[in-house]
Amino acid sequence: MMSLEVAVAAAMFVGVVAYAVLGGADFGSGFFDLTAGSSRRGAEMRTLVDHSIGPVWEANHVWLIYVLVIWWTGFPESFAAAMTTLVLPLLLALLGIVLRGASFAFRKYSATLGQARLFGVIFATASILTPFFLGTVAGAIASGRVPAEGVGDRWSSWLNPTSIFGGLIAVGTCAFLAGVFLAADAARSDKVRLAEDLRLRALVVGAVTGVVVLVALVPVSEDAPTLSEGLAGRAAALVVVSALAGTATLWLLWERRYSLARWPAVVAVASVVSGWGVAQYPWLLVDEVRIVDAAGASATLQALLVAVGLAVVVVLPPLAYLLRLTQSEEWSRH
Numbered sequence: 364m365m366s367l368e369v370a371v372a373a374a375m376f377v378g379v380v381a382y383a384v385l386g387g388a389d390f391g392s393g394f395f396d397l398t399a400g401s402s403r404r405g406a407e408m409r410t411l412v413d414h415s416i417g418p419v420w421e422a423n424h425v426w427l428i429y430v431l432v433i434w435w436t437g438f439p440e441s442f443a444a445a446m447t448t449l450v451l452p453l454l455l456a457l458l459g460i461v462l463r464g465a466s467f468a469f470r471k472y473s474a475t476l477g478q479a480r481l482f483g484v485i486f487a488t489a490s491i492l493t494p495f496f497l498g499t500v501a502g503a504i505a506s507g508r509v510p511a512e513g514v515g516d517r518w519s520s521w522l523n524p525t526s527i528f529g530g531l532i533a534v535g536t537c538a539f540l541a542g543v544f545l546a547a548d549a550a551r552s553d554k555v556r557l558a559e560d561l562r563l564r565a566l567v568v569g570a571v572t573g574v575v576v577l578v579a580l581v582p583v584s585e586d587a588p589t590l591s592e593g594l595a596g597r598a599a600a601l602v603v604v605s606a607l608a609g610t611a612t613l614w615l616l617w618e619r620r621y622s623l624a625r626w627p628a629v630v631a632v633a634s635v636v637s638g639w640g641v642a643q644y645p646w647l648l649v650d651e652v653r654i655v656d657a658a659g660a661s662a663t664l665q666a667l668l669v670a671v672g673l674a675v676v677v678v679l680p681p682l683a684y685l686l687r688l689t690q691s692e693e694w695s696r697h
Contacts, residue, residue, distance in 0.1 A: 364597045367665065368658035374649065374671045375433040382426035383636045384540070385686075386415055387533075389423045391541025392416050393463070393490020394481065394534075395564065402476060407557055409483065413471070415548045419689060421464070422682060429674070435553040437667050441511070441657040447514035449503055452496040459493030462486075491534055498533030501692050502526030505643055506587035507650035524586045528579035533571030536632050542568055543612060544629040547690075562616050569613050573606075577633075589649050593642025601641060605634035625690075 365373070373642025394413045435442040446453065466486035473479035501523040503604025506525040509515055520526075549558035584591040594602055609630035615624035643649050647657045658664060 365654065367661060367668075368655045369645075370666050371433065371437045371664045373682040374638075374668065375430055375437065378426045378430040378433065379640070380633050380636050382423065382430065383536070384632050385419070386423040386426060386541065387420060387537040387589070387632060388540040388544050389416050389493065389546045390391050390463075390490045390494045391537035391539065392545065393487040393540040394568070395541060395545060395561065397487030397491065398564075402480065408560070409552070409556065411545060411549055411552075411557060415545055415689070416429070416467075419685060422685060424460070425678065425682070433667055433671075437659055437664055438647060438654075438657040439659055441652050442471070444511055444515075444648060444652075445500075445504065446511035447513040448517065448520050449500050451517055452499045452521045454505075456493050456496040459489040459496065463489035463493060477520055484607075491538075494537045495530035496521075496686035498530035501533070501639065502529030502587075505529070505590045505639060506583075507589060507648070508527075509648045509651060511648060511651040524582035525590070527607065528583065531575055532572065532579065534661055535568060535575055536635070539565060539569045539572055539612075539630055540628055543616065543621075543624050546616070547625055548623040550619075550648060558619075558621065562621070564620065566613060569609065569616070573609060586605045587649070589646065590642050594638060598638040598642035599642070601634045601638035605631050610632060 392415065394497070396405075396409055396412045399408035462485055466482040466489065470479050470482035470486060474481060488519040502523070502525040503509055503521045506523060508520040508523065508526075542561055546558050546561035546565055549561055580591075580594075608627040612624050612631060615621075615627065647654045647655050
């Protein structure tokens with residue numbers, strides 16, 4: 364039977380997976396915005412990005428808040444250890460989130476083309492860098508570079524092979540997800556040329572990301588042995604599922620079955636993130652603190668599970684409706 368501590372950790376990790384999938388597709392749109400071309404040539408792409416992520420880009424950060432609240436409430440000492448050690452990449456990620464959101468809003472109300480270009484570049488660049496820094500944080504935790512007592516090395520903790528590859532994989536998966544969803548949006552809107560352009564770009568991004576994941580296995584095996592052992596053991600099934608789902612997505616994109624391609628794309632990203640969590644179980648901070656040792660008082664954990672249950676009832680239905688609405692044909696033609 365699952366212990367109270369593991370139940371709360373699992374609830375927290377569900378938020379990590381949700382943020383990786385929903386926030387990832389949101390962040391990844393910045394890659395296509397940045398590489399869309401000149402103001403005239405890239406106008407159609409940028410209009411599609413605005414239309415696709417406009418209703419959801421703030422809603423997706425609900426998951427980040429959800430994860431942070433559970434972490435600092437349920438496992439406070441490990442949260443403090445991560446914050447004091449990884450303060451630099453976390454601050455850079457926070458800066459990226461703020462700049463991205465502000466620029467996305469300001470671009471719509473720019474008085475001149477120059478202002479629109481400036482805010483567009485800030486939005487797109489921050490969209491790419493933010494998941495990179497969040498990926499380096501995951502790599503630091505997974506490679507055992509966050510000491511239990513906190514205040515670890517503020518540079519080498521996230522500037523190492525596992526963190527760098529973690530950041531690159533985060534950027535690649537975000538761009539891949541966004542490409543698949545944007546291509547489906549373009550196809551539903553009868554923008555055939557744009558859908559074809561996004562299809563080709565998403566195929567390239569997916570293939571490159573797959574290569575990066577395979578290459579990363581070599582340095583990670585040396586740099587993060589506990590994680591590597593878990594990936595080859597208890598998380599192996601999830602790794603296989605992710606690879607199969609990623610391949611299925613590429614095939615469906617190749618066949619121009621855009622709507623269907625969204626589902627295996629989500630499964631691929633959810634599986635690879637879940638594989639990370641399962642691989643490092645039972646550690647909360649790898650090789651430093653186990654989940655059962657990091658947990659706070661039982662009464663606090665029980666209250667957290669009650670809050671999670673309430674969130675499922677109160678928050679999930681409107682979020683599900685919002686996502687269903689933005690993925691409908693009616694919304695695409697709006």
